[in-house]
Amino acid sequence: MIPISDIKTYFTTLQDKLCTAITDIDGENFIQDDWTRELGGGGRTRIIKGKIIEQGGVNFSHIYGDTLPQAATLARPELAGCSFQALGVSLVLHPHNPFIPTTHMNVRFFIAEKLRCAPTWWFGGGFDLSPYYPNREECIHWHHTAKTLCEPYGTNVYPHFKKNCDDYFYLKHRNEARGIGGIFFDDLNEWGFESCFSFIKAVGEGFLTAYLPIINKNKQRTYTPAQKDFQCYRRGRYVEFNLLYDRGTLFGLQSGGRTESILMSLPPVVHWCYQWQAQANSPEAALINEYLPAQDWV
């Protein structure tokens, strides 16, 4: 028997913890919108427009229904006719300061059930970092934190989930990674429920360990209008990824999800500019040539 209420309790507690940690640094509170889904379930969307976080959201949702949407059963026809529940916490933070990277974190659980059958369930999630003016030590810290939390689950876990992340957050039309990666996993059930759930908790905790020091190290740094422009230009890549490729975004919008909660992932101010080119040997060129290509960080 899968203890769904325990997962739900953990996810809502995690949402609280993430928001509290961000508010502690930022000084600004989140606003909260509770919403319900006509076909079953609902969510708790929290949005911050802060002093450090220019725009960000930490969303919890729990949706369920008697039958899976058709889009979901195309890839897994064995789930046709199942009732389902999907729970998750999603975080996206777009800081003002271009020295603080944009980040994304997600943990989610899915279960499909049919009478007289064992349920099908899995966890998914991860976290990834999209810096503008990256710092090598911070990238190493980010990946080291990810590796450390994965280690109790097997030595191959971090390399596997790190590669998933590099493969997933990739803009094919730009031949470019969205950021410096992190970990990404889906369909996780092979370790059994208890281990998977404890791993998910480690991801939730690990995210703050990975990200908060990077905010703290950079939040006082001053930046030029040109550096802010570069951040706004690079945010365009974030929009392109989320609207062209991100499965969660596309599935959410196609399946009648709450548009404003899904698109809270988009940055507050974005620039597009034809044929923008970094100057040779500039920090902007370093991001693209040295940091974004997938590499071993730990």
Next chain:
Amino acid sequence: MIPISDIKTYFTTLQDKLCTAITDIDGENFIQDDWTRELGGGGRTRIIKGKIIEQGGVNFSHIYGDTLPQAATLARPELAGCSFQALGVSLVLHPHNPFIPTTHMNVRFFIAEKLRCAPTWWFGGGFDLSPYYPNREECIHWHHTAKTLCEPYGTNVYPHFKKNCDDYFYLKHRNEARGIGGIFFDDLNEWGFESCFSFIKAVGEGFLTAYLPIINKNKQRTYTPAQKDFQCYRRGRYVEFNLLYDRGTLFGLQSGGRTESILMSLPPVVHWCYQWQAQANSPEAALINEYLPAQDWV
């Protein structure tokens, strides 16, 4: 025998004419990039960052190959193994002034050929308008121009292509039209080549008749920072449409098109804001409630 070189000559001449007309009003010249496509063909991309047009492009391309990309033959399996040519002119203009609407215009020709078979060919295209602070007379003028150019081809042409446009430029996840429409058509060959080609020319000319007076009427108007913000916010819908739905954009990016030429359609500065709401009875509410819902304009 389809005179492809005549179409190409017309399209490049149209590109010149459009650019000249815009430069005459704006004062700024277009920059030009010629590019070639590894698999066959190439294009001439022209970009303006002007005094009236904040960012815009007028692109010509002519691509060809010995076999159609697989993505193109999925919907039309009878074209498998055909050689093909695709030619087109695409225009997108994002003005500085929020009283001048964003506009998009496109004309295109496609032909697929196989030995000892009659070629398969069609034209497509249209133009549509995305205002921020619309004016009823200008919307009527826009649609009246479209209707007038369609009339020689049959009384049903404008209503049919106008409805295509309303259906196509629609953001399902917002339950909202991208703009006030215009005309949109594809797979056009049923009138025979001569009539179709002369219609395409009428669309090319008609666009300037429809749009230039709207620039001229509004280019001197002053606007507030709040009105500029609203324009930037609404431009987000333009991005969402192009990256989530636009077939030309998605097909171009998926088939290895020139990314910078395709994404020149995206606006220079865009804002996203959670749960933005227009004030009751404001001009911003009028756009959404009075102008965007599909309606009979002529």
